[in-house]
Amino acid sequence: MEYKIKHAPQLPKKTFITALSSCNNVIIEETSLLTLSELGLLGEFLKLVPQVTVLHSVFQNINQSTHRFGGSLNTQTPQQILSTLQKHISTLRLLEVDGNTPIEKYLNCFPSEKTLLLTDDLYLLQLLGKPTGTLISGNLFNVIEFLYDKEKISKELFHESVASACELGLFEPYMRMNLLHESVAYYLNVVGGVDYSQTRFKPIFTKLFEIKRDSAFCFDLLFRMLDPKKLRTELHPETLLTLFRAFLIRHPIATLSSTIAIWFIRKCLNEDSNKLDLSGRSETHFKHWDEFQSIMMLEYGADIDLKFMFESVVNELLCLKEDVRQRAFEAVKLCFIPTTQESTMFERIYQKISYTTTITRLSEE
Structure with missing residues (x-):
């Protein structure tokens, strides 16, 4: 990853698992799409979740980034994310929301229903305000633990994923x-x-x-x-x-x-x-x-x-x-x-x- 992200908090394991099963709205934010894809775990996670939400604007940005001339110089990561999302299109909800900025759009994602937001960006959370009764947030370490508990990754890959996560562009990883x-x-x-x-x-x-x-x-x-x-x-x-x-x-x-x-x-x-x-x-x-x-x-x-x-x-x-x-x-x-x-x-x-x-x-x- 080419930029530094101050890391968002990790939820207690039991709290995350409960939220994942009880929340009506599971949103994966852009930084978590990046980190989970870099670790090769995005597809495994999507297999286990009945439905996930990605902002339509985020999906568009990823799609545009896959084009050699219209997107970023390094198109491999967005291509990988796009390919994974397309494989799970049946459980993917692309949400079109109003808002002039990404913050406004995310704020309009969860006006009332209970939402689990997967993000590795602490600054985003701070701008959204502290998690409340309707908004719960987790990070990539929650997903790594979840996949291991579900026996979708081995013990060796579990620990390797934790180590590899610390080699990404995360500042002060929050585990x-x-x-x-x-x-x-x-x-x-x-x-x-x-x-x-x-x-x-x-x-x-x-x-x-x-x-x-x-x-x-x-x-x-x-x-x-x-x-x-x-x-x-x-x-x-x-x-x-x-x-x-x-x-x-x-x-x-x-x-x-x-x-x-x-x-x-x-x-x-x-x-x-x-x-x-x-x-x-x-x-x-x-x-x-x-x-x-x-x-x-x-x-x-x-x-x-x-x-x-x-x-x-x-x-x-x-x-x-x-x-x-x-x-x-x-x-x-x-x-x-x-x-x-x-x-x-x-x-x-x-x-x-x-x-x-x-x-x-x-x-x-």
Whole structure:
């Protein structure tokens, strides 16, 4: 695709399926015709829908674009769309509506009846106004999930379609977190680890974490993407390291050691703090500490100083808000058996850096 489209939102899967079966009016907007055709999925979708609506003006534009001299220089895509629509002409409704602009025409498409609008254009949705009780919108990821649920595409093609969608001219592709987690697990849950850039997860990662996107938003998205409870699996340390390095190249808002420490703290916070063994340690938290050490050793060498690892964690703990900080501190302590060398060393370093930080802050006031 030759132009950038800021991506329209994806509906929850169940909401989309319900809307598809209950709406009297299913309209496919031009951008969705383009994206679904590019992915080779338009025909498969049309086979499953009793009736779809395309604006007559949109159909005319596509038809004109197929002509070598009257249309665009690249006529292959409109020819492909036109051919697919003609194959499903019996279930296609061409709607002639009044309006001087495309926005006016779309507004006149759904004055009262419940409508499902398939669009990948966020700006169009914004100009139409927020979806209401009579207007529901979905995007190409909804269609990809729908086709997979209906067993019209294989698991391999399902995930390939998600990756390929991120190679289209979509700016900030809008996929729900559960779909992103499925893609992470499918491509990156490899025994022995894998460099993400050597998999088809690369176009997904590249588009989601584009340099132009807000770094703070992307930082939070990175950790939500790697939430093991949502992934239902643990990624190999080497795989995680490739993701962290690549992220920081695009968004250098933290050091690598602090990024790994934040990831570790978030994992500890998200675990149940009541499940302790007889030694007073949480095996789940200890497992997270073991993973943290493995990643740090991969990056800094097997002889990495324990003090450096503790300091990396403590420095990030002290950046948290006070109420969260105390909970996080207690959560990290569960990684160690009380009164052991590791436990004592961690608490001592926490107290020392905390004291130094407090003194420094007071002196600056």
